Amino acid sequence: MRIHLKYIIISAFLLSAAGAWGQKSDIDSLQNLLNKSHDTGRVSITFQIGRSYWFRRNIPVATTYLLEAIKLSDQWKYYPYQINAINLLANAKLKLQQYDSAFYYLQLAIRKGKQRKDTVFLPVLYETYHNAYYELGDYKTSLQYALMAAEGYEVSEDPAIKNQAKFAFIAAGRIFRELGQYDKAIYYFEKAYDKAKQSSKILSVINALLNIATVYTLENKLEESKKIYDTVIVLDKDYLNHENSMYAHEGLGQIEIQQKNYNEAIKHFKKALKYAEEKSLINHRNNLLTGLGKALFLRRDYAEAESILTQSLGLSNAANDLKNIQASYAVLSQLKKEQGNYDQALRYFELSQQYKDSLINTERFRITNNLETLYRTQYKENQILQLQSENANDKVVLLRRKQMLFIAGGVLMLISFTFILYYRNNLHKQLVVRKEQQIQSEKINSLEKESKVIAMQSLVEGQEAERSRVARDIHDSLGSLLSIVKLRLSVLKKDHPQLAQNDMFVSTLEILDETLPELRRITHNLAPEVLTKIGLKEAILEFCSKIKTANSLHVTVQLYGLEERLKPTIESSLFRIVQELLQNVLKHSGASEVILQINVREEHLTLTIEDNGQGFDVNELKNRQSLGLAAIENRAISLNGFFYIDSQKNVGTTATVEIPLPVAS
């Protein structure tokens, strides 16, 4: 038996938090306040509205407000709510299972906190980290964060913050419970209980108690468990929201089933169902119905049990709750067996087994996926760090260069000024000065040109590197994973031939079949594999053959001296230039013939693309812009080369790129 433990924890946590901040916080009145306030107050009100929506589980709206609050606090330089807002945002992302974004926001929060030397927030963030890793199934790391959070709260001198440790204790407890280490689970839940009592926050007390009760049930200490559930129900009486009573009754119902007191069990489930109808707990109803159905079946009320279980199945199907569907079918199968309807019993049994299989598969897939997320997140982080340090280096270099130029200019001016003063009357020497001046300014010009080349180079290279990195990531990782999914589905189809009749399954396979070529098309456009793995020659041949087959354009490709591979940056830039120029020919020229020629001779490469199209006025700015000629020129500059274009109306256009090739080392 398994109560929905996780559900209890999360909802209890949220509720207790909501209780602490005023459950009836009225969004409308906050909105009114927001319209009136125009200073830093706006930050806190926006944050509070976001938080209220978060407690109402309206995540999209909450996200909007939280983002606004973060932006405003940066604007007003008013930071008290910022980290809280980022943290809530991370939690929202977790709820949406967007782990990458969640980690991003967490890291952002930590960075911002460190900048402001604010350590109070740390435990709260650790708690979110704990949640994230818990969701990802990495219990070890999750536990570490929970304990770090607890420690962080405990060392605080502010009793209110110190008391927050109860949440971290609950967090640690639930991991131990998940791992089957019930002693340790109880130890932490009891610590949480003590803290909660100190703060006399009833909801926190109830939360701790519910957790303790679930562990006792798991340990088969049923009587103790029952006592605690009874206490919870008493404590919960004064609250408007009876969610916790619902969980308590459900737990009691399960225990009574175990103890074969079916009448009692039925009563508890019915009470729990009443609470579930009262509140926005509809999602939990199917669990309760299954429990009730089971109890009714065990009491041999077969007809009523069947009708309840059918209801539960309907709800579970709508909510796609596989676990509960499986449980309901299992009970139904037993019920039919008892009734002597073995055909039906077998059918339900098979269905139950099927759902069990898919549950196991879903779980395995989730874990695999999550591992992948973890791996990628870490990888990306490293990359970002690396890029940041590289950027910093670049900046320093640029700054130095600027300073050098500035100093050189300053010195030059000083020198010339002195010279002019000193040799004012000496015409001959004045000429010398002028000459010198000229030489210096030429030097500065060439320095400036060099820095332009470097800037262009790093821009173009950065773009290319990023493109091929993204392409590689998508192709190698996502592509391979999708392929494995497909392989697995094909195994599944083989093992369960009846799946071939399942429309859902068949259409899923079809979608997958469309996805893979689409993925390849995208990665190919980003950075063709043939270019990186085989070389420029083959990439150009392939690209031109595609143009030939898709259009009525005749392309003559003449490549000379391109047997050896060139530097990757040169190859990719040239390939982009070829792509862009040929696309221009296709789109604008109306040509029927085009010659693409590359000559590589003596550390020198010439690319010529010539068409017999209508031509255009190369001096007109409009043409240059629409043809993206500046981009091509930039690429050529980045290779230390030149780009020129020559066009004659009704004769055609010739584009030429010349670049020096570094001597092969």
Add this chain to the structure above:
Amino acid sequence: MINIFLVDDHPILLEGIKSMLNGISHLNITGTARDAKETLEKLNDGVAADLILLDLNLPGDGGIELCKQLRKLVPSVKLAFLTSSNDGFIVLKAIQSGANGYILKSVEMDEVVYAINRIMAGQSFISKEANLAMISALQTLPPTAKEKVALTRREKEILQLILDGLTSQEMADKLFLSTHTIDSHRKNMLQKFGAHNTHALIKIVSKMKLLE
């Protein structure tokens, strides 16, 4: 029983493929490796392998280099790529590097098993899509016989002026180009026709009647 050694740098995929192939009764995964170094070490240690399934994307020099090495080191072992790349030229390079097969990861399990059986029976196997891509790659390559060389407009112009007996400086003045550019075009043409000097170039060009 066919002993298979798997090489893939992606741990999840490695596990996935391994568990699926192990589910086939006559296949036995004897070992796995994440890169070329690990592969060579394990094979050196005596891990049994009748067939090595390689990914193309391996850290370092990649799967094709590893395939070449393995072909030399363990000539009797069958080699096949199991990969998601299906670019024609890559398939071609992979086959040239000595692989007996090229299987796409996007195919169904049955095809993987069929491919393995065929390769072990001494035949070769290329997944249909990869095969088609390879054929179109082959078609883009220029035929071995000398293809008709095309001249650009500028080249024709310069060639005509060479025939008229102009020097580079005279041509540069006439065409508003630098002598450097003229020389560049001249050299390009020599390279195109495989001619050693301008004289030979003129001979070839007039023979091919390119200017008429």
